[in-house]
Amino acid sequence: MKILKKINNPYLPAIIGTIALLILGQFLSAGFLSMNNISSILMTTSILTLASIGQAAVIISGDSGLDMSVGAIMSMTALFGPMINVGSGVLSFILMIPATLLMGAIVGAINGLGVQVLKVVPLVMTLIMSNVVNGFSIMVTKGQPSVMVGKELQGISKTLVGPFRILPTVVIVVLILLEVFFLRKSRYGRKLFLAGNNRNAANLCGINSKKVIVLAYIFGGAMAGFAGLMLVGYAGTAQMNMASSYTMLSIAAVVIGGTKLTGGKGTFIGGALGSLVLVLITNILQALNMAAGLRSLIQGIILIVILMMNSRAPKLRQ
Amino acid sequence: MNKVKKLISWNAFPALLLFVIFLGINGIMTGGLSVSFFRSFISTNAGAICVAIGVTATILVAGTDISLGSIVSLVNVVIVTAFEKGFSVPQAATLGLLSALLCGMFNGFIVGVMRINPLLATFATSTAFAGIALWILPYPGGYIDFSFGDWYLGNMFGFIPTPVILIGILVILWILVMKLPMGLHIYALGKDVKKAYASGINVAALRFFVHTFAGLAAGIAGICISANICAGSPTVGSTMSMNSIAAAVIGGVSLNGGIGGIWGGIFGASFLSILISIVVSANLSSVVQSFIQGLILLIGVTVSIAAADKELKTKIKRAIGGKR
Numbered sequence: 262m263k264i265l266k267k268i269n270n271p272y273l274p275a276i277i278g279t280i281a282l283l284i285l286g287q288f289l290s291a292g293f294l295s296m297n298n299i300s301s302i303l304m305t306t307s308i309l310t311l312a313s314i315g316q317a318a319v320i321i322s323g324d325s326g327l328d329m330s331v332g333a334i335m336s337m338t339a340l341f342g343p344m345i346n347v348g349s350g351v352l353s354f355i356l357m358i359p360a361t362l363l364m365g366a367i368v369g370a371i372n373g374l375g376v377q378v379l380k381v382v383p384l385v386m387t388l389i390m391s392n393v394v395n396g397f398s399i400m401v402t403k404g405q406p407s408v409m410v411g412k413e414l415q416g417i418s419k420t421l422v423g424p425f426r427i428l429p430t431v432v433i434v435v436l437i438l439l440e441v442f443f444l445r446k447s448r449y450g451r452k453l454f455l456a457g458n459n460r461n462a463a464n465l466c467g468i469n470s471k472k473v474i475v476l477a478y479i480f481g482g483a484m485a486g487f488a489g490l491m492l493v494g495y496a497g498t499a500q501m502n503m504a505s506s507y508t509m510l511s512i513a514a515v516v517i518g519g520t521k522l523t524g525g526k527g528t529f530i531g532g533a534l535g536s537l538v539l540v541l542i543t544n545i546l547q548a549l550n551m552a553a554g555l556r557s558l559i560q561g562i563i564l565i566v567i568l569m570m571n572s573r574a575p576k577l578r579q
Numbered sequence: 580m581n582k583v584k585k586l587i588s589w590n591a592f593p594a595l596l597l598f599v600i601f602l603g604i605n606g607i608m609t610g611g612l613s614v615s616f617f618r619s620f621i622s623t624n625a626g627a628i629c630v631a632i633g634v635t636a637t638i639l640v641a642g643t644d645i646s647l648g649s650i651v652s653l654v655n656v657v658i659v660t661a662f663e664k665g666f667s668v669p670q671a672a673t674l675g676l677l678s679a680l681l682c683g684m685f686n687g688f689i690v691g692v693m694r695i696n697p698l699l700a701t702f703a704t705s706t707a708f709a710g711i712a713l714w715i716l717p718y719p720g721g722y723i724d725f726s727f728g729d730w731y732l733g734n735m736f737g738f739i740p741t742p743v744i745l746i747g748i749l750v751i752l753w754i755l756v757m758k759l760p761m762g763l764h765i766y767a768l769g770k771d772v773k774k775a776y777a778s779g780i781n782v783a784a785l786r787f788f789v790h791t792f793a794g795l796a797a798g799i800a801g802i803c804i805s806a807n808i809c810a811g812s813p814t815v816g817s818t819m820s821m822n823s824i825a826a827a828v829i830g831g832v833s834l835n836g837g838i839g840g841i842w843g844g845i846f847g848a849s850f851l852s853i854l855i856s857i858v859v860s861a862n863l864s865s866v867v868q869s870f871i872q873g874l875i876l877l878i879g880v881t882v883s884i885a886a887a888d889k890e891l892k893t894k895i896k897r898a899i900g901g902k903r
Contacts, residue, residue, distance in 0.1 A: 325834075327698075379881050382834040384643070384698070388821055389877050396870030403866045509702050522696050554714030554813070561707025565689060568703060574694040577776040 369482020654801025683794015
């Protein structure tokens with residue numbers, strides 16, 4: 262019982278939010294809890310989850326770390342990933358995954374070096390990198406992307422594993438593996454938390470915190486790159502800047518999941534639950550057929566309410 | 580000599596230097612700098628400069644405000660819609676300004692009183708404000724009487740261009756605040772929240788004030804942009820908030836708070852604006868433009884941060900001194 266309490270605490274707001282939203286959704290539009298709708302919700306959630314895993318690693322690394330280039334990286338790999346064509350469809354698909362991971366990792370490496378070596382504040386560095394990456398995508402595609410998404414890539418949302426589609430299943434497995442073996446058990450994961458908690462202490466313990474933080478940005482970029490490929494596989498077509506909204510969504514997801522923006526604390530699973538909450542909100546509002554503006558207004562208000570309940574800073578007076 | 584030294588060690592100096600250099604490049608490329616160039620430059624970019632002033636104020640207390648772009652869009656939409664509903668132009672502009680002030684106060688309430696991280700809080704409010712703008716005017720369109728544009732492009736008091744006056748209002752207001760004890764409090768809050776609180780500074784009220792000021796700045800920016808384009812668009816300010824933060828950083832304003840001033844924001848925004856106009860006038864193919872803009876922006880930020888780096892400065896001084 263004690264263990265259960267310990268595990269549940271940071272996730273509690275996200276879990277309560279999810280259950281409340283599911284009930285609300287069913288109440289507002291019949292068929293909300295149908296298998297079809299739920300599996301499409303899980304599909305979008307898993308793409309946002311991939312982005313939020315990377316974001317969480319960067320935020321945990323501390324030093325006011327934040328990756329504002331997630332959306333740009335995702336848009337870029339969504340455009341460039343499907344361009345890989347080596348004849349056989351399956352082989353190209355297999356090649357696409359490391360290629361997009363690499364593309365994201367390169368941008369992440371530039372981010373990390375800029376933040377740690379040039380000492381540009383993360384918010385600004387990643388913001389400017391997102392401008393550069395978007396400009397690069399426009400330059401390469403000449404502003405007219407013509408992307409053919411192969412059958413194999415589209416298969417990520419069409420192939421079924423039992424009652425679920427394949428991508429959410431894979432993402433859940435990857436999520437748990439990363440959480441346990443990367444973040445909690447691995448040597449690097451411990452270093453990451455230490456560096457995020459107290460940089461000076463980490464340095465004094467003989468940890469090269471600069472390297473640790475740069476690696477966190479590289480990991481964040483690579484995850485965003487992979488998320489972009491999954492996004493284009495799900496959407497079936499690619500446009501310029503198609504993923505720009507994912508930047509702030511991924512940050513919001515991580516924060517709703519109980520990670521503090523000050524760093525040194527956080528989980529990947531929390532980010533996944535936060536993603537679920539955000540996707541559910543969007544999905545319910547879409548199901549109600551509201552005007553786009555009103556939808557965005559309500560989304561903003563719900564976010565404010567969640568933030569007020571979940572992440573108020575402690576009182577200055579103690 | 581002393582004055583020169585003071586100028587060089589000024590926080591906003593790198594931005595000023597960059598601005599002057601790129602102004603020179605622009606002059607060479609377009610064949611001389613004329614008065615009409617400056618007029619059109621200031622009337623096109625007054626909005627960006629105003630937003631940069633507002634964001635600088637929030638960054639000085641170690642916060643940020645990424646909702647200003649959405650407020651600009653909202654003001655634009657409110658002005659256009661109010662004019663079409665039969666209000667006169669000054670009335671519509673006042674309505675727009677009031678709505679911006681309200682938005683700013685709302686931001687201030689959430690950040691100051693509710694103590695939510697400013698980045699997340701203003702992200703949430705920016706979604707809400709952009710939603711209101713899109714709700715009022717779902718599609719770009721509408722028009723404002725051209726007398727509004729004539730007033731904006733004309734002069735006030737005979738010779739001063741109107742945009743300069745509008746920016747001047749903000750600058751004078753801020754200078755007045757700096758003369759009050761509140762000015763010192765703002766810098767103290769930016770340097771260290773806990774110490775500021777322990778010294779009896781009302782932290783919540785200061786944050787509230789700063790975000791309200793940012794809202795006012797966004798309102799004036801909205802008036803500038805509405806008058807310049809004389810039309811309505813619900814997404815007109817969407818890129819402004821991020822650019823203004825970059826502008827403030829180029830201007831030597833530290834995102835950790837307490838360092839810099841609004842002149843940094845002004846020069847940073849001017850540099851960004853002249854950069855865009857240079858890249859546009861360089862006859863590059865349109866698909867390369869945004870990439871090159873991004874690269875120059877990256878270089879600009881790194882240079883201005885390296886220039887403010889004291890460790891680096893002493894290293895260079897030592898290297899030069901060693902040779903002598």
